[in-house]
Amino acid sequence: MYNTIFITGTPCTGKTTVSELLASKLNCRLIKINDLAIENDFVLGIDDEKGYKVIDIPALNEKVSQIISDNDGLIIFEGHLAHLCSGADKVIVLRVRPEILLSRLEGRNYSESKIRENLEAEAMGVCTGEAYEIYGESISEIDVSDLSVDEVVDEIAGIVSGEKTFSFGEIDFMDWLISNP
Numbered sequence: 419m420y421n422t423i424f425i426t427g428t429p430c431t432g433k434t435t436v437s438e439l440l441a442s443k444l445n446c447r448l449i450k451i452n453d454l455a456i457e458n459d460f461v462l463g464i465d466d467e468k469g470y471k472v473i474d475i476p477a478l479n480e481k482v483s484q485i486i487s488d489n490d491g492l493i494i495f496e497g498h499l500a501h502l503c504s505g506a507d508k509v510i511v512l513r514v515r516p517e518i519l520l521s522r523l524e525g526r527n528y529s530e531s532k533i534r535e536n537l538e539a540e541a542m543g544v545c546t547g548e549a550y551e552i553y554g555e556s557i558s559e560i561d562v563s564d565l566s567v568d569e570v571v572d573e574i575a576g577i578v579s580g581e582k583t584f585s586f587g588e589i590d591f592m593d594w595l596i597s598n599p
């Protein structure tokens with residue numbers, strides 16, 4: 419049984435959708451890292467070139483640590499910056515095959531370059547790599563490409579209760595980069 423779960427992954431891998439359902443199923447607290455950063459004024463500015471918000475990670479990390487130490491019971495943090503913060507018992511990285519992620523990203527009003535950047539990050543497993551640097555072996559990757567939201571929720575609930583284990587480093591989407599240079 420884990421108490422502090424971080425759910426991370428490239429944009430559009432389903433973190434928010436899955437976490438909301440999971441938190442209501444497990445009747446636990448859910449912290450959306452993006453909202454936390456905005457509410458607490460951790461936005462340092464907007465990246466001129468890429469258009470995304472630049473977040474004060476040390477300040478975010480401190481806030482996350484404070485919430486964890488004040489918390490009692492199961493708590494889930496979700497967001498693509500979650501794994502850059504410390505304090506998780508388990509970091510779960512949602513992975514989606516780039517060709518599927520593309521159709522989801524196209525549904526957002528992202529620029530071509532932002533879509534490409536996210537697809538490359540997913541192909542290269544950037545979130546997993548960053549999470550591994552901080553957390554080592556306490557990370558789990560789930561390939562959710564062919565799973566419904568309910569199935570993803572069930573898999574994560576299984577990890578939380580200790581019934582299921584997922585390792586990391588086995589998901590390889592690099593072939594997408596080779597076919598889409």
Ligand SMILES: Nc1ncnc2c1ncn2[C@@H]1O[C@H](COP(=O)(O)OP(=O)(O)OP(=O)(O)O)[C@@H](O)[C@H]1O
Nearest residue numbers: 428429430431432433434435436498522565566567
């Ligand atoms: N397992 C799934 N199968 C099909 N569609 C999904 C699945 N999970 C999420 N989606 C859809 O993908 C889109 C992105 O989901 P969501 O907003 O939860 O992603 P996110 O990882 O929170 O993205 P961001 O990092 O930008 O906040 C939504 O339209 C959602 O309905």
Ligand SMILES: [Mg+2]
Nearest residue numbers: 433434435497
């Ligand atoms: Mg989200």
